Amino acid sequence: MRAVQVTEFGGPEVLNLVDLPDPVPGPGQQLVEVDRIGVNYADTHQAENSYLAPSKLPLVPGGEIVGRTADGKRVVALLNGGGGYAERAVADEVTSFGVPDGVDDLTALSFIIQGTTASLLLRKSAHLEPGESVVVHAAAGGVGSIAVQLAKAWGAGRVIATASSDEKRALALELGADVAIDSRAENMTDALREANGGKRVDIVLDMTGGAVTDQSIAALAPFGRLAFYGMASRENPKPIEARNLLGHSTTVAGMWLPHAFKLPGNVFGRTLDELFELALAGRVRAIAGGEYALSDARAAHEALRSRGTMGKLLLDPTK
Structure with a gap:
């Protein structure tokens, strides 16, 4: 499969498009055929190993994807330790969430990190x-x-x-x-x-x-x-x-x-469901910040680091 890999820490220049074997899911995991990949500012820290959670080389960056499981279920997922900048990714079942009909890829990816962050900041913090x-x-x-x-x-x-x-x-x-x-x-x-x-x-x-x-x-x-x-x-x-x-x-x-995943009562899942409901009701919308080819991941990181972007950036794994 095509994937973006980091073999030395640094800026956007360390993101390289390579061919890698498909990842293999373990217990409690599922393989997801990726439709779109979310790009986050945290990914730039991950690539230079300046994030709160230390990175290990070699690394496929990326913490969020939307796609379909082997049984055809459409999910948006958070990935533990990266792996998202690829055509296929392994996601833990506990951090994979069904996407309602009527919620597009942009909205799903905007809400799973940015949306839940905004909600929890306002309500919990x-x-x-x-x-x-x-x-x-x-x-x-x-x-x-x-x-x-x-x-x-x-x-x-x-x-x-x-x-x-x-x-x-x-x-x-x-x-x-x-x-x-x-x-x-x-x-x-x-x-x-x-x-x-x-x-x-x-x-x-x-x-x-x-x-x-x-x-x-x-x-x-x-x-x-x-x-x-x-x-x-x-x-x-x-x-x-x-x-x-x-x-x-x-x-x-x-x-x-x-x-947030350590909070009792499935706080994260309930927060995401509420955001989807707000989107379907037309009260909150995701802002498209630009879509890049997977082969252009460097350009996406350069744009983020310039702080000139608006809304949510996506990668298309088919390009």
Whole structure:
């Protein structure tokens, strides 16, 4: 089968199209004929071995696929340790989910990581309450574009989007944001307060890191919450001192999606089902960010790392 393989860690240049034997499912696993592959920012970290979970060489990157099992069932699946950038992949049955009729490949792949991340950030990490203000950084991206829609659907009082271009800010407004500001603002603290009518903000969803995180924390209102789920800038925020959290009763939370599978009551599966229902009802939609041939995986990673993309990027394993 055709697959993208990494034999040395690095940037997009280490992604090579090769021929590999078909993977063989073990107990509790199934072989999936892949229709589309989701591309995530985490894949770029996986390729350079800078992700939370260490990578091992040789590596076929990719953590999400949609396709069909041997018995014809259409599933969207999360893969443990990669293997998604290929024509066929092995998926654990416990992380494979049926896709309802009417939900297309783009939506299924947008929701299984980005959608569930946005939902859990708002509900589990930030504990959104009706009427609260919500800042969504990178609001035109995979998680951000869904988070804007969910925040509005769940009663946020004011949704403030940040994005780096006029086109991205226009998309955020189209999706329901009340105001969209430049993510390159010189002082994000001031920019967020101004966008919120001079008041501090209640919730910030942040995947940027560095100064953006520092200045976002400084913009939080009493009992404000910042939910941190990525570090696209590859820059660490300043260390947080406990005494500074006391100043405004601030909460700073981190979230890594795999931990959701350890929650009782099938929280992940129920979250995904709810998102599918919202999509079928026309209340939340996935944003297409571009489809690349499997042989063009390098270009997809270059686009992601440039932070110039919007919505969800896909790979087509037939090309």
